Amino acid sequence: MKKRSLILVLSTLLVVLFAFTSYSAPITLRLTKWLSFPEEKGWIEKWAKKYEQAHPDVKIEIDLVTTGYDEKLLTSFAGGEAPDIFYVHSVNLPAYVEQGLCVPLDKYIDGPNGINTKDIFPAIWKATTYKGKKYGYSATNGVQILYFNKRMFRESGLRYPDKNWTWKDLAETAQKLTKKDKDGRITQYGFQCDEYNRVFVTYVWSMGGKLFDNEEAPKKPLFNNTIGVEAAKYLADLVMVYGVAPAPGVPGALGYREAFRTQKVAMILDGSWMIRNFINQKDLEFGTAVVPKGKKRTGWYDCCFWAMSTQTKYPDIVWDVIKHMSSVEVALDKADYGGPQLMGMPSWQTAYKDPRWKPCDLVAPVVEQMKYARPELSFWNAGKFAFTMLASKLQEIIIMKKDPKKALDELAQETIEEIIKKMPK
Amino acid sequence: MKESNSLLKSLKNPTVRAAYIFILPSLILIFVFRILPIFLSIWISMVDFSISTPISSKFVGLENFREAVKDKYLWDALKNTAEYSVGTVIPGILLGLIFALIISEGWFKYSGLIRSIYFIPVILSTTIAGLIFSWLYHPSFGLLNYILSFFKIPPKAWLGDPILALPCVMIMAVWKGLGYNITIWTAGLLGIPSEYRDAARVDGCNWWKEFWYIRAPLLKPVLLFLTVLGFINSFQSFEAIYVMTGGGPIYKTRVIVYYLWQNAFQWLRFGYAAAIAWLLFLILVSLTYFQFKMYGKEEGL
Numbered sequence: 001m002k003k004r005s006l007i008l009v010l011s012t013l014l015v016v017l018f019a020f021t022s023y024s025a026p027i028t029l030r031l032t033k034w035l036s037f038p039e040e041k042g043w044i045e046k047w048a049k050k051y052e053q054a055h056p057d058v059k060i061e062i063d064l065v066t067t068g069y070d071e072k073l074l075t076s077f078a079g080g081e082a083p084d085i086f087y088v089h090s091v092n093l094p095a096y097v098e099q100g101l102c103v104p105l106d107k108y109i110d111g112p113n114g115i116n117t118k119d120i121f122p123a124i125w126k127a128t129t130y131k132g133k134k135y136g137y138s139a140t141n142g143v144q145i146l147y148f149n150k151r152m153f154r155e156s157g158l159r160y161p162d163k164n165w166t167w168k169d170l171a172e173t174a175q176k177l178t179k180k181d182k183d184g185r186i187t188q189y190g191f192q193c194d195e196y197n198r199v200f201v202t203y204v205w206s207m208g209g210k211l212f213d214n215e216e217a218p219k220k221p222l223f224n225n226t227i228g229v230e231a232a233k234y235l236a237d238l239v240m241v242y243g244v245a246p247a248p249g250v251p252g253a254l255g256y257r258e259a260f261r262t263q264k265v266a267m268i269l270d271g272s273w274m275i276r277n278f279i280n281q282k283d284l285e286f287g288t289a290v291v292p293k294g295k296k297r298t299g300w301y302d303c304c305f306w307a308m309s310t311q312t313k314y315p316d317i318v319w320d321v322i323k324h325m326s327s328v329e330v331a332l333d334k335a336d337y338g339g340p341q342l343m344g345m346p347s348w349q350t351a352y353k354d355p356r357w358k359p360c361d362l363v364a365p366v367v368e369q370m371k372y373a374r375p376e377l378s379f380w381n382a383g384k385f386a387f388t389m390l391a392s393k394l395q396e397i398i399i400m401k402k403d404p405k406k407a408l409d410e411l412a413q414e415t416i417e418e419i420i421k422k423m424p425k
Numbered sequence: 426m427k428e429s430n431s432l433l434k435s436l437k438n439p440t441v442r443a444a445y446i447f448i449l450p451s452l453i454l455i456f457v458f459r460i461l462p463i464f465l466s467i468w469i470s471m472v473d474f475s476i477s478t479p480i481s482s483k484f485v486g487l488e489n490f491r492e493a494v495k496d497k498y499l500w501d502a503l504k505n506t507a508e509y510s511v512g513t514v515i516p517g518i519l520l521g522l523i524f525a526l527i528i529s530e531g532w533f534k535y536s537g538l539i540r541s542i543y544f545i546p547v548i549l550s551t552t553i554a555g556l557i558f559s560w561l562y563h564p565s566f567g568l569l570n571y572i573l574s575f576f577k578i579p580p581k582a583w584l585g586d587p588i589l590a591l592p593c594v595m596i597m598a599v600w601k602g603l604g605y606n607i608t609i610w611t612a613g614l615l616g617i618p619s620e621y622r623d624a625a626r627v628d629g630c631n632w633w634k635e636f637w638y639i640r641a642p643l644l645k646p647v648l649l650f651l652t653v654l655g656f657i658n659s660f661q662s663f664e665a666i667y668v669m670t671g672g673g674p675i676y677k678t679r680v681i682v683y684y685l686w687q688n689a690f691q692w693l694r695f696g697y698a699a700a701i702a703w704l705l706f707l708i709l710v711s712l713t714y715f716q717f718k719m720y721g722k723e724e725g726l
Contacts, residue, residue: 185574
């Protein structure tokens with residue numbers, strides 16, 4: 001009896017053991033991103049589900065963060081609970097790499113399960129490459145463009161901005177679009193941009209200037225040279241001399257975007273992703289145009305992409321998911337096939353040749369602008385730091401009427417002391 | 426030794442043992458989430474913190490503290506914080522007392538109305554309050570500029586002006602914290618026995634003399650409480666600045682905790698941020714000690 005019981009117990013144990021070893025639980029990957037639009041949630045879930053359907057052994061857990069994305073991501077890394085895949089803004093890339101958060105993807109990108117790198121806009125690789133290694137790419141991105149209020153242009157009898165527009169045209173038209181009431185109070189501004197640092201950079205680049213001797217690994221600031229001073233003076237004149245733009249305020253929810261949406265300002269420079277936002281404002285009749293040119297046309301490229309976490313246990317599968325989430329199909333879908341509900345512009349050049357790609361009037365100038373755009377500064381974490389310092393110095397020039405040359409020389413000195421000397425060698 | 430012996434002795438009692446077992450989960454949670462992070466932050470302040478592999482962070486000793494002492498941006502932030510604290514705590518306490526007197530003395534016909542609404546801003550989140558005030562201050566379509574336009578006063582970029590921005594945030598903070606101060610002052614005023622006031626009146630004191638010589642000295646513990654707590658809270662303020670100004674314009678509203686946050690989460694310098702946090706702690710301890718000294722120990726709390 002005892003012997004029979006023992007055999008029964010042992011055989012049961014064997015069956016259980018076999019069941020456990022033969023059963024392979026699905027692999028769960030965690031994916032995180034900040035939420036740019038409420039509609040983005042459904043879009044990410046749709047494409048993650050498609051991957052899961054094609055790969056039943058993989059489950060993707062999605063965590064979309066509305067506020068405090070960086071804080072949440074960094075603490076999850078420090079706590080050893082990092083997601084497998086996460087979204088990165090290119091200005092953060094150098095800092096993230098230095099902190100060991102991202103895996104270089106060259107061996108996957110160029111490997112047998114890789115992608116056609118030549119099909120992706122070169123500016124994207126420039127933004128996602130650090131110290132010679134590629135850290136990712138994404139389906140879509142955004143560029144700086146000019147938004148204008150069509151009604152205000154019509155009422156003033158002005159032609160809409162076109163690709164021949166220069167910075168001088170912008171200033172002159174802004175003067176014609178600035179309106180005052182009988183008491184001399186401004187009721188409508190011609191131009192506004194709270195992020196004057198971004199306009200400053202665009203102006204300098206368009207005039208053939210550079211901010212640093214080497215913008216990837218700077219040793220010497222150049223933004224305080226003649227072109228930089230001219231750019232600062234141009235911006236200060238818009239506010240202080242012509243009075244066609246309000247003084248730079250506090251960037252955020254209640255700045256120039258709100259002013260454009262509520263038709264208090266005729267023109268703003270902003271990212272192409274705002275088309276979707278402005279289109280929902282039913283009474284706002286607006287158009288888009290390429291960024292005004294100087295000696296050449298330029299503008300910034302806002303590059304965000306999927307990256308692989310150094311804490312992932314499944315690098316091959318993570319790569320496969322990144323590849324899926326950044327594919328041409330996903331790009332076209334996210335870009336609304338060129339429609340006004342776009343959440344970004346395809347990073348793939350073939351997407352623009354796809355028969356389903358039909359750019360509407362608002363999107364066509366964005367496509368044109370993409371040819372000239374370049375990534376924002378992204379050297380180490382100085383990118384953000386330098387931008388904060390530049391914004392502050394421009395406020396001193398514009399609001400406090402500080403001499404542009406003197407102010408930019410001070411900034412150059414501060415940049416050397418506070419950023420360049422502290423950069424990792 | 427004696428105490429530990431008595432503790433061990435008491436543990437032999439099953440009732441005491443059960444009580445300790447019941448509070449053990451709370452003690453563990455307090456240790457893990459309150460006590461341990463304090464010690465960890467001391468360690469973080471002495472290393473070049475590595476986010477991906479914290480354990481392999483390079484030890485730098487007091488380097489972060491040395492850098493902090495020499496950091497001119499930190500000193501600017503400290504100056505802004507001091508201005509912000511003085512500008513919010515002192516008006517907040519004074520206005521709180523005035524409103525508490527209005528309520529407790531029933532001077533104003535609608536005292537009851539004030540009593541029922543003054544606490545609403547306290548329960549409002551700072552983020553929401555900050556956004557509401559950002560709208561009021563908006564240069565193009567804010568209520569404040571709209572009202573000023575009736576008096577032919579040109580519009581101002583309230584939060585974009587380096588001189589006006591910090592006072593504008595202070596006004597929001599005073600408005601938001603006023604209800605709390607009123608509550609504490611009212612409790613203090615009602616706690617004074619009416620016999621003292623009656624005796625003073627019988628002796629011929631007018632209202633002001635009675636308040637100044639009888640009630641004001643008795644309210645010193647309340648004043649100490651509000652000052653200490655007010656300075657501790659205002660030195661740690663962050664949300665209002667984050668929502669309303671982002672530390673600008675020209676760093677004029679960048680307070681110490683905002684600068685700490687920038688170092689940690691924008692520039693990924695967690696070691697340096699922890700060092701700033703410890704410096705802030707030292708400042709607050711010194712300030713509290715100074716306040717206790719100033720008001721006299723005998724008053725107590």
